[in-house]
Amino acid sequence: MRYPRRSASLLLAGALGAAQPSSGCSSSPPIDSGAVPTPLAALEAQAPPIIPPGKRLDASSSPVVFDSERGGVWTANGDVGSISYVDVDAARRVIKEISIGTDIRSVALSPDFKWVAAVDRAGASVTLVEASAGVVARTIPLGTHPRAAIWDSADPRWLYVAVEDDDAIALVDRSQGVLTGSIPVGRLPSGVAVSAQRREVYVTHRIDAKVSIVDLATRSLAVDVPLSNEPANPDPKTPQGASFAFESLAWAPGGNLAWLPQELLGQTHPFVFQETLFPAIDVVDLAARAEVQTDPNDPNGVIAGRKNLFDAINILDATGNPAVVSQPCAAAIHPGGLVAYALACASEDLLVFDLTSGIAIDLLRNLPGDHPIGLALDDEGRRLFVMSDQSHTLLTLDTGGGNPVQRTTLYGNPISLVAKDPVDPQARAGLELFFRANSSKGALATTSNNWISCAGCHLDGFVSSNKVFFESLHSENPAHDARIGHGTVDDPLKDLFSTAPTPSDPIFNPHDILRALLDQGGLNQDRTGSTQIDVVNASSPPASATQMAKQLAAVISRDLPLGPSWLLDTSSNALNPGYDAQWCGQSQCHQAEYQAWSESVHAHSADDPMMQYCAGVEVKLMGPQFSRQCAGCHDPVSARMGDSSLTQKRGITCLGCHDVARTIRAGGNGDLEASNHDWTTDHKAWATASLETLRDPRFCGGCHEQFVPGNGLLPAFSTLTEWQDSPYAANLESPTRCVDCHMPFTSASVADHRAAGGNLYMGMRIGSLEDAGLDSSLVAAQMGHLTAFASLTNATKAGANVTVDITNYGSGHGFPTGVSDIREAWVEVQALDTKSNLLARIGGPGDDGLLPATATRLGAEIASSDGTVLLHHELSQATSLPFDQRVMPGLDRAMTVTVKLPSSLPAATSELDAVLFYRNVLTVFYRAALDDPTALPPETELARRRVH
Numbered sequence: 001m002r003y004p005r006r007s008a009s010l011l012l013a014g015a016l017g018a019a020q021p022s023s024g025c026s027s028s029p030p031i032d033s034g035a036v037p038t039p040l041a042a043l044e045a046q047a048p049p050i051i052p053p054g055k056r057l058d059a060s061s062s063p064v065v066f067d068s069e070r071g072g073v074w075t076a077n078g079d080v081g082s083i084s085y086v087d088v089d090a091a092r093r094v095i096k097e098i099s100i101g102t103d104i105r106s107v108a109l110s111p112d113f114k115w116v117a118a119v120d121r122a123g124a125s126v127t128l129v130e131a132s133a134g135v136v137a138r139t140i141p142l143g144t145h146p147r148a149a150i151w152d153s154a155d156p157r158w159l160y161v162a163v164e165d166d167d168a169i170a171l172v173d174r175s176q177g178v179l180t181g182s183i184p185v186g187r188l189p190s191g192v193a194v195s196a197q198r199r200e201v202y203v204t205h206r207i208d209a210k211v212s213i214v215d216l217a218t219r220s221l222a223v224d225v226p227l228s229n230e231p232a233n234p235d236p237k238t239p240q241g242a243s244f245a246f247e248s249l250a251w252a253p254g255g256n257l258a259w260l261p262q263e264l265l266g267q268t269h270p271f272v273f274q275e276t277l278f279p280a281i282d283v284v285d286l287a288a289r290a291e292v293q294t295d296p297n298d299p300n301g302v303i304a305g306r307k308n309l310f311d312a313i314n315i316l317d318a319t320g321n322p323a324v325v326s327q328p329c330a331a332a333i334h335p336g337g338l339v340a341y342a343l344a345c346a347s348e349d350l351l352v353f354d355l356t357s358g359i360a361i362d363l364l365r366n367l368p369g370d371h372p373i374g375l376a377l378d379d380e381g382r383r384l385f386v387m388s389d390q391s392h393t394l395l396t397l398d399t400g401g402g403n404p405v406q407r408t409t410l411y412g413n414p415i416s417l418v419a420k421d422p423v424d425p426q427a428r429a430g431l432e433l434f435f436r437a438n439s440s441k442g443a444l445a446t447t448s449n450n451w452i453s454c455a456g457c458h459l460d461g462f463v464s465s466n467k468v469f470f471e472s473l474h475s476e477n478p479a480h481d482a483r484i485g486h487g488t489v490d491d492p493l494k495d496l497f498s499t500a501p502t503p504s505d506p507i508f509n510p511h512d513i514l515r516a517l518l519d520q521g522g523l524n525q526d527r528t529g530s531t532q533i534d535v536v537n538a539s540s541p542p543a544s545a546t547q548m549a550k551q552l553a554a555v556i557s558r559d560l561p562l563g564p565s566w567l568l569d570t571s572s573n574a575l576n577p578g579y580d581a582q583w584c585g586q587s588q589c590h591q592a593e594y595q596a597w598s599e600s601v602h603a604h605s606a607d608d609p610m611m612q613y614c615a616g617v618e619v620k621l622m623g624p625q626f627s628r629q630c631a632g633c634h635d636p637v638s639a640r641m642g643d644s645s646l647t648q649k650r651g652i653t654c655l656g657c658h659d660v661a662r663t664i665r666a667g668g669n670g671d672l673e674a675s676n677h678d679w680t681t682d683h684k685a686w687a688t689a690s691l692e693t694l695r696d697p698r699f700c701g702g703c704h705e706q707f708v709p710g711n712g713l714l715p716a717f718s719t720l721t722e723w724q725d726s727p728y729a730a731n732l733e734s735p736t737r738c739v740d741c742h743m744p745f746t747s748a749s750v751a752d753h754r755a756a757g758g759n760l761y762m763g764m765r766i767g768s769l770e771d772a773g774l775d776s777s778l779v780a781a782q783m784g785h786l787t788a789f790a791s792l793t794n795a796t797k798a799g800a801n802v803t804v805d806i807t808n809y810g811s812g813h814g815f816p817t818g819v820s821d822i823r824e825a826w827v828e829v830q831a832l833d834t835k836s837n838l839l840a841r842i843g844g845p846g847d848d849g850l851l852p853a854t855a856t857r858l859g860a861e862i863a864s865s866d867g868t869v870l871l872h873h874e875l876s877q878a879t880s881l882p883f884d885q886r887v888m889p890g891l892d893r894a895m896t897v898t899v900k901l902p903s904s905l906p907a908a909t910s911e912l913d914a915v916l917f918y919r920n921v922l923t924v925f926y927r928a929a930l931d932d933p934t935a936l937p938p939e940t941e942l943a944r945r946r947v948h
Contacts, residue, residue, distance in 0.1 A: 040138070040176075040177055040178060041177075042175060042176050042177065043128065043137050043138060043174060043175060043176065043177040044174070044175040046175070047157045047175045048110075048112055048114070048155075048156045048157055048174075048175070049112075050154055050155055051111050051112070051153065051154050051155070051156060053154075053196075055111075056111070056153045056154055056196035056197075057111065057153060057196050058153070058193070058194070058195055058196045058197075058251035058255045059108075059111070059150055059151070059153060059193065059194050059251075060150065060191065060192070060193040060248055060249055060250060060251060061106050061108060061148035061149055061150045061162070061191050061192045061193065061248060062106065062107070062108075062148075062248060062330070062374050062375070062376060063075065063076040063078070063104075063105060063106055063107060063373055063374035063387055063389065064076070064107070064374035064375070064376045064385055064386075064387040064394070065107055065108065065109050065376055066376045066377065066378045066379065066385065067085075067109055067113065067131070068113075068378070068379040069113035069131075070085075070113075070131075071087075071088075071089060072085055072086050072087050072088055072089075072095065073085070073086045073088050073376065073385050073394065074086075074107045074109060074116055075107060075374070075387050075394060075417050076104040076105055076106055076107040076118060076119070076374075077097075077104055077389075077392055077417055077418050078103060078104060078105065078389040078392070079102070079103050079122075079389075079422075079423055080104075080392060080417075080418045080420075080421060080422060080423075081099060081100060081101050081102050081103065081104060081120075081123075081422065082097050082098055082099050082100055082104065082418060083097070083098050083100055083104055083107050083116065083118045083129070084096070084097045084098070084417045084418065085098075085134060086394055086415055086417065088383070088385065088394070088396055088415070092396075092412060092413075092415055093415060094415070094416070094417060094418075094419075095134075096134045097417070097418060097419055098118075098129060098134055098135075098136065100118045100120055100123075100127045100129075100136070100139075101118075101120035101122070101123035101125060101127065101139070102120055102121075102122035102123040103120060103121045103122035103123065104118050104119065104120055104121075105119050105120075105121045105146075105147055105148065106118070106119040106147065106148040106149050107119075108149045108150050108151055108159070109131065109151075110131075110151045110156045110159075110174070111151055111152075111153055111156045112156045113131060114130070114131055114132070114156075115128055115129065115130065115131055115137075115151075115156075115174055116128075116129040116130075116131050117129075117149045117151070117159050117161075117172075117174075119146050119147065119148060119149045119161060120139075120146070121145050121146060121147055121164075122145075123139075124141060124142055124143065124144045124145065124146065125139050125140055125141050125142055125146070126139070126140050126142060126146060126149060126159070126161050126170075126172060127139045127140070128140070128159075128172075128174060128177060137177065138177040140172060140177065140178065140179055141179070142161060142163055142166075142170050142179060143163040143165055143166035143168070143170065143182075144163075144164075144165040144166075144661065144662040144673075145163065145164040145165045145662070146161050146162065146163045146164070146170065147161075147162045147163070147164050147189070147190055147191075147206075148161070148162045148189075148190065148191050148192050148248070149161045149162070149192065150192045150193060150194050150201070151194070152194060152216070153194045153195065153196050154199065156174070157173060157174055157175050158171060158172070158173065158174070159171075159172040159174055160172075160192050160194070160201050160214075161192075162185075162189035162190060162191065162192050162203060163182070163189070164188050164189060164190070164206065165662050165663070165665075166182060167184060167185065167186055167187050167188065167189065168182040168183055168184045168185055168189070169182060169183045169185055169189060169192065169201060169203060169214060170182045171183070171219070181219075183214055183219055183220060183221065184221065185203045185205075185212040185214060185221055186203075186205060186208060186210070186212055186221075186224065187205060187206075187207070187208050188205050188206040188207055188208065189203045189204070189205055189206075189212070190203075190204050190205055190206040190246055190247050190248075191203070191204040191246065191247050191248035191249060192204075193248075193249050193251065193258070195255055195286070196255050197255045197287075198255075198286075198287070199215070199216040199217055200213050200214060200215060200216060200222070200286075201213075201214040201216060202214075202249065202258070202286060204246040204247065204248065204249055204260060205246055206244075206245070206246060206247075206459060206460075206465075207244045207245070207246075207459070207465060207467075207468040208244070208246075209226065209227040209228075209229065209242065209243035209244060209246075209262075210224045210225060210226050210227060211224070211225040211227070211249070211258075211260070211284055211286070212224050212225075213225065213286070213289065223289055225284060225286070225289050225290065225291065226291070227243050227260070227262075227282050227284070227291050228243070228291060228306075229241060229242045229243060229264075230243075230264050230278075230280070230306075230308070232267060236266065236268060236272070236274075236275040237274050237275055238310070239264055239266075239278035239280065239308040239309050239310065239311070240264060240266050240267070240278070241264040241265045241266035241267055241278070241472070242264065242265045242472045243262050243263075243264060243265075243280070243282065244262065244263060244264075244265050244465075244468055244472070245262055245263040245265075245327070245329075245456075245459055246260055246261075246262050247261065247329050247330065248260075248261070248329075248330055248331070249284075249331075250330075250331035250332050250333050250340070250375075251333060252333045252337065252340075252355075253333065253335055253336075253337040254337075255287075256285055256286060256287040256288075257283060257284070257285055257286070257292065258283070258284050258286055259281055259282070259283055259331040259333065259340060259342070260281065260282040260283075260284060260331075261280075261281050261328030261329055261330060261331050261342055261343070262280050262281065262282060262328065263277050263278065263279060263280065263327060263328070263456065264277065264278040264279075264280050264308075265277060265468070265469075265472050265473070266278065267472075267473060267474070268473070270481070270483060270484070270488065271484070271485065271486060271519050272519075273447060273448065273451050273452050273519060273520045273521035273529075274449075274451055274521070274529065276452065276457075277326070277327075277451075277452050277456045277457070278308065278309050279308075279309050279313060279325050279326055279327065279328050279344060280306055280307060280308050280309070280328065281306065281307040281312075281313075281328055281331065281342055282305075282306050283304065283305050283306065283307075291305065291306075292304050292305045293305045294306065294358075300357070301357070302356070302357055302358050303357070303358035303359055304358050305358075307342075307353070307358070307359075307360070309322070309324065309325070310322055312353075312358055312359045312360060313325065313351065313359075313360045314359070314360065315351075315360055315361075315362070315363045323363055323365070323450075324347070324449050324450045324451050325344035325347045325349045325351065325363070325450060326344055326346040326347040326437040326447075326450055326451055326452055326453065326456060327344060327345050327346035327347070327437065327453065327455070327456050328342050328343065328344055328345075328351075329343055329344075329345040329373055330342070330343040330345070330372075330373060330374055330375045331343070331375065332375040332376065332377050332384065333355070334377065334381045334399060334402035335377070335379075335380070335381045335402070336381055336401070336402035336403075337355060337402075338354070338355055338356065338402055338403065338404055339352060339353065339354065339355060339399070339402045339403070339404055340352075340353040340355055341353070341375060341384060341399075341408070343372050343373070343374075343375055343386065345371055345372055345373050345435070346371070346435060346436065346437035346438070346450075346452070346453040346455065346456055347365075347437045347438050347439075347450035348365075348366060348367050348369070348370070348371065348372060348436075348438045348441075349363055349364060349365050349366070349367065349450075350363070350364040350367055350372075350386065350397070350408070351363055352364075352408050354404045356404070361404060362407060362408065364397075364408065364410075366438065366440060366441075367386060367388075367395060367410075368391075368393070368395060368410070368413075368414050369386075369388030369390075369391040369393040369395065369414055370388055370390035370391040370432050370435070370436070371388050371389055371390040371391070371432070371435040371436070372386050372387065372388045372395075373387060373388065373389045374386070374387040374389075375387075377399070381399055381401070381402045382398070382399060382401065383396055383397065383398065383399065383411070384396075384397040384399050384408065385397075387417070388414075390428070390431055390432050390435060391414070392416065392417045392418045392421065393414035393415060393416055393417060394414065394415040394417055395410065395414055395415075396410075396411045396412055396415075397409060397410055397411060398410075398411045424554070426503075426550070426551055426554045427551075427554040427555060427558060429551040429554075430550075430551035430552045430553070430554040430555040431555055433446055433454070433548060433551055433552050434453065434454045434455055434458075434552060434555050435453055435454070435455045436453050437450055437451060437452055437453035437456065437520075438450060439451075439522075439527040439528075439529075440527065442548075443544050444522065444523050444536065444544055444545055444548060445522050445523070445524065445527050446517055446520060446522040446523075446548075447517075447520045447521045447522045448520075448521030448522065448524055448526070448527055448528060448529030449521065449527070449528050449529040449530075451520070451521055451529065452520050452521070453520070454516070454520070454552070457469070461555070461558075461559045462555070462556055462559040462560050463559050463560065463566060463568070463664050463666050463671065465666070466666040466667040466707070466712065467665055467666055467667045469484055469485075469712060470484075470667050470707070470712060470721075473712075478880060478881040478884070479880055479881055479882045479883075480880055481865075481879055481880050482878075482879065482880050482881050483708070483711040483712065483879050484711070484712045485708075485710050485711045485712045486512070486515055486516045486519050486710050486711070487512075487515055487519075487710065487711065489865055491515060491518075491538065491539075492865065492879075493511075493512045493515060493710045493711070494509060494511045494512055495509060495511075495512060495622050495623060495625075495626070495876075496512065496564055496622070496626075496708065496709040496710040496711070496876055497512045497513070497556065497560075497563055497564065497709055497710050498563060498564045498622060498623065498625050498626050498628070498629070498709070499512075499623070499625055500512065500513060500552075500553045500556040500557070500560070500563055501553070501556055501557045501560055501561050501562065501563045502553075502557070502625065503549075503550040503551075503553035503554055503557060504550075507623065507625065508550070508553065510538070510541055510545065510546045510549030510550070510553075511538045511539055512538075512710060513548075513549040513552050513553060513556075514536060514538035514541055514545055514548075514549050515538045517548070518535065518536070518538060523535060523536035523538075523545060524536075562628045562631075562632055562639055562640075562644065562670075563628065563709065564626065564628060564629040564669065564709035564710075565628045565629050565630075565631065565632025565633070565639065565644075565669055565670045566632065566664060566666055566668075566669045566670050566671040566672075567632035567633075567636055567639060567640070567670035567671070567672055567674070568664070568672070568673040568674065569640040569673075569674050569675070569676070570661070570673055570674075570675055571674075571675050571676035573676050573678075574676065575637065575640050575641055575655070575659075575676040576676070576678075577637060577641065577650075577655070579655065579677075579678075579679040579680070580637065580650075580653045580654050580655045581594070581597075581650075581653045581654055582594070584654045585597075585598075592746070592747075592750050592753075593750060593751075593753045594753075596746075596752055596753040596754045597654070597753040597754070599754055599766060599767075599777075599778050600753060600754045600755050600756075600766075600778065601755070601757065601759050601762045601763065601766070601778075602651060602652040602656075602755055603651045603652070603653075604651055604762060604765075604766055605633075605634045605635070605651045605652050606631075606634045606635035606638075606646050606648070606649040606650055606651045606652075607649040607651060608634070608762055609929050609930060610761070610762075610822075610921055610925070610926070610929050611630060611634055611646075612646060612929075613872075613925075613928065613929035614630065614872065614873050614925075614929075615627050615630040615631075615634075615646055617872050617873070617874055618630070618874065618875070618876055621874060621876055621877065622876050625644075626876065627644045627645060627646055628644040629669070629709070629875075629876075630644075630646060631643075631644035631645075631646055632644075632669065632670030632703075633652075633669075633670045633702075633703035634646065634651070634652070635648060635649070635650050635651065635652075636652065636656040636670065636672075636674070637650050637653050637655050637656050637659075638650050640674060640676075655674075657690075657694055657699075658686075658687060658690050658694070659674040659675060659676060659677060659690075660672045660673065660674050660690065660693060660694070660699065660702075661673050661674060661675040661690075661693070662693065663693065663696065663698040663699050663701075663702055664702070665698055667705060667707050667712075668701060668702065668703070668704070668705030668706045668707055668717065668720070669705075669706060669707060669709065670702055670703055671702050672699070672702040672703075694739075695737060695739050696737075697720060697723055697724075697729070697735075697737050697738045698720065700719075700720065700738040700739075701719065701720025701721075701723075704717070704719040704720055704738075704817075704818065705717055705718060705719060705720045705721065706718075706819070706875070708875055708876065708878055711878075711879065717818060717819055717820070718814075718817075719813045719814075719817045719818055722812075722813040722814040722817060722886075722888060722889070723738065723812045723813050723889075725888065726812055726813065726888070726889040726890060727889065727890050728812040728889065729812075736812060738812065739751065741785075741812060742755050742756060742757060742785075743755050752781075754777075754778050754781060756778055756781035756782050756784075756785060757782065757785060758782055758785050758786045758918075758920055759782065759920055760779065760782050760783070760786065760920050760938045760940060761920055761921050761926075761937050761938055763778045763779040763782045764779055764938060766778060767779055783940070785811075786918065786940050786942055787940070787941075787942055787943075788810050789808060789809065789810035789811035789815065789942075790806060790807065790808055790809070790810070790811070790815060790887070790916060790942050790943045791806075791807050791809060791943050791945075792804055792805065792806060792807075792827075792914050792915075792916060792943045792944065792945035793805045793806075793807045793894060793945075794945070795912075795913075795914035795945040795946065795947040795948065796947070796948055797901075797912065797947050797948065800900060800901045800903075801898050801899070801900055801901065802829050802898065802899045802901060802912065802914060802947050803896060803897075803898050804827050804856075804896070804897050804898070804899065804914045804945070805894045805895070805896050806827070806858075806887050806894060806895045806896075806897065806916060806943075807887070807891060807893075807894040808887040808888060808889045808890070808893070809889075809890075809891055811889050812889060813889060814886040814887060814888045814889065815858065815886060815887045816858060816859050816886060816918065816920075817886070819873055820859045820860040820884075820886060821859065821860045821861055821862045821870070821873060821922075822871075822872075822873050822921060822922040822925045823858075823859045823918075823919070823920060823921070823922065824851055824857075824859065824918070824919040824920075824921070824922045824923060824937070825857065825858040825859055825916070825917065825918045825919070825942075826843065826844060826851055826855045826856055826857050826858065826916075826917055827843065827856045827858075827897055827899055827914060827915065827916050827917075828841050828842055828843040828844035828855070828856070828899065828914075828915055828917065829841075829842040829843055829899045829901065829912050829913070829914055829915075829947065830842070830912065830913045830915055831905050831906050831909040831912060832909070832910060832911050832912070832913060833908045833909065833910050834908075834910040836911075839905075839906040839908060839909055840905070840906050840909075842899065842901060842902060843855050843856055843899045843900070844917065845923075849923055849934070849936050850923055850924065851923065856897045856898065856899045857883075857885065858885055858886060858887065858895075858897075859883075859885065859886065860881060860883060860884040860885070860886065861881065861882050861883040861884070862874075862875065862878035862880070862881060863878065863879070863880045863881070863882045864877045864878065864879060864880075865879045865880075867880070867882070869882065871922065871924045871925060872924075872925055872928060873925065885897075899914065911946060911947070912946075912947035913944050913945065913946055913947060914944070914945050914946075914947055915941060915943070915944045916941070916942045916943040916944075917939060917940065917941055917942065918939070918940050918942050919936075919937045919938065919939050919940075920937065920938070921937040922937075923936065923937060
């Protein structure tokens with residue numbers, strides 16, 4: 001079948017080729033020079049006319065869009081870094097491929113057909129391309145990780161771009177070719193859409209179940225439409241759980257209803273491939289601001305609302321069993337209003353729905369290509385275009401006119417979209433495996449029964465979605481097993497993926513990657529998942545499985561080159577450590593900051609005997625590569641230079657913080673992305689640009705939050721999460737941030753770079769260094785923090801028990817915080833005489849200085865799978881939390897504890913005091929680290945109250 005071209009106006013650029021470099025990419029002059037940047041020239045002499053109401057169209061962001069003016073299709077070619085214009089008629093080939101940047105995720109055609117906007121997620125920019133000529137006009141820098149764009153349906157002057165890391169929608173003025181502002185919309189915006197009827201923009205979120213509606217009259221967030229979770233079900237294979245993994249939405253004719261492809265994250269523990277993720281599609285009435293619900297009593301059985309597997313999605317395969325599909329990522333609704341289409345991108349299928357009944361009526365399995373991610377219909381709905389971002393191909397399907405009784409069929413062969421794939425073949429093969437849940441592909445399938453892919457959980461690589469799992473998945477009994485990730489009791493992870501970033505190194509061990517694929521139901525000769533026979537042994541795999549592991553490791557190497565630390569360095573140029581520390585403090589530049597930093601725990605973080613001992617323990621257990629876990633936070637500059645040995649002992653230097661470009665927000669373990677700068681050029685510009693990031697509590701949380709790689713032990717180190725749940729973060733307009741307490745301004749423009757906390761042991765050690773030449777007030781600042789946050793608000797004796805209420809009223813996080821498994825806090829009762837002389841300490845340390853397990857303790861314990869309490873912070877061995885008792889901040893969150901009194905008290909006892917004590921290092925750990933069996937860490941009295 002041939003389709004006539006809708007317009008004789010072809011793209012003028014002609015044959016395949018790259019565009020000229022953008023005219024808007026020149027760097028600004030150094031701020032130090034005093035020069036004022038030259039304003040950029042306007043791209044249009046005057047603003048475009050308003051689109052008449054009758055010609056306005058509902059539109060949604062997408063990686064593929066049909067151009068009804070020219071009759072072709074535009075595609076965003078992902079990590080190839082280009083966009084293409086494709087003749088989808090007789091020629092069926094790319095007319096022009098235009099080089100844009102790095103990772104092009106979205107392409108949008110303006111409603112007057114004059115401009116194409118291409119969003120470069122990795123390049124942090126949007127590029128405006130003249131559609132007729134196919135020439136780049138300007139590349140406009142945005143916040144990090146823009147994801148999708150859409151033009152205003154009424155006023156085509158304005159482009160709206162979802163910017164993930166800004167939690168906002170950027171406003172771009174096409175006429176001037178500039179960014180003019182942004183609208184906060186909430187966490188990780190992913191897809192955007194506009195209405196033809198209403199002056200609104202609609203925003204989906206990558207991991208939050210809501211649609212945000214932006215009022216364009218006020219350019220502000222009007223309302224969030226919440227999307228429901230699917231209730232728990234005793235049958236774990238029944239779709240249930242939290243809605244997440246939103247990418248886009250599709251408009252129904254009429255402009256009120258929208259379809260949102262997504263996944264349901266079940267409360268599975270431990271991870272099970274048939275029970276963790278379920279495909280789903282939500283239906284939302286955007287005019288009514290409500291999710292559409294299905295009436296269970298509908299006489300016709302119409303499923304008007306959410307489309308769930310085994311319900312609205314219930315097409316039987318050749319054996320009579322329901323066909324499983326995975327990861328709906330895109331949808332399109334036929335303009336005739338009778339049929340809708342949805343891509344299951346991981347299982348590589350197309351679902352066709354009858355809109356009258358609301359159920360799937362057809363399934364096209366195994367679409368040609370790798371990882372289809374985008375759908376677009378032509379303007380009459382005769383053709384459906386499917387774009388795949390790993391094979392970089394475009395499919396054309398005949399929709400049968402959108403008639404439910406006509407099958408949708410493939411038309412012609414796939415069209416190649418790119419001239420050359422710049423990605424290394426090994427990494428490309430790994431990416432195909434990462435996204436694949438098509439169990440019919442490959443010598444060894446990555447899953448059984450098309451159920452789940454790596455990307456189903458790790459939504460945008462291995463650095464994006466951990467946090468949502470920490471929030472949504474909770475073990476019923478963390479004291480028994482707190483793991484939410486990979487591995488089993490019988491076959492646990494061997495090195496927590498720590499050799500995965502080195503696939504070409506002799507130490508590479510494929511076990512953990514293969515263990516993850518086995519968790520997905522893969523590496524099984526029976527690809528239906530009904531029987532587990534001839535399953536690959538992850539400890540002794542065949543060469544084909546090892547090759548798969550190395551290919552996936554190439555992706556991990558890209559995303560987590562310092563794994564198990566999640567610190568990233570995305571620079572193309574080498575880091576120069578000469579622009580650090582003393583260089584910053586030289587002359588009259590930053591002497592005050594340098595002096596204060598020199599006296600800080602940050603400056604000595606890699607020279608801390610406690611940390612050095614802990615790192616040594618883990619290296620003995622896991623191998624030399626595991627020191628990266630510690631170095632990512634304690635010596636980040638050395639780690640970025642390839643030295644994770646912790647022998648340089650740089651600590652957290654100026655570059656360790658001021659080079660950070662963005663927070664990854666994956667839950668800790670150094671989840672920060674740094675970029676090397678030439679600090680001799682545009683010095684003030686770089687520094688000023690970094691301040692907003694550095695003041696964000698999520699920046700501090702990059703290191704002050706910790707989880708077990710691969711397992712995700714939730715509260716092992718949760719200072720940021722504690723703050724986020726505190727009243728200090730509750731005031732969204734003006735929260736009390738970490739820096740407000742720990743780095744207050746000591747003058748009009750100088751923040752206190754001592755960054756004092758409560759690490760009294762290190763404060764005393766720094767102050768006692770004989771050759772340091774320091775006159776440190778750090779200890780006084782630390783004592784001020786420690787003694788000003790807690791109070792004992794009640795202490796009452798009843799029989800042999802003293803009941804004490806502890807209130808954390810002055811700290812923005814829990815107590816104790818940080819590595820709370822090697823903190824030591826307790827409440828004891830002191831017997832005093834009439835002159836307040838101490839007669840006895842009840843419930844405190846024994847004569848040996850050790851706190852007994854029966855003491856009224858605060859803190860946490862981590863334990864191995866056999867229940868052994870790990871007293872040396874062996875986080876790599878931890879699987880459970882047998883003890884976790886911390887006082888969270890807030891006057892209304894007091895913790896009540898009890899101290900048991902002995903049968904008799906000293907004869908001279910006149911009064912009893914309840915006392916809260918703290919050692920910031922566990923005594924057992926402290927002695928082991930110093931190799932001194934009698935050493936005692938500093939002990940501080942934090943609060944006291946008379947017992948009544």
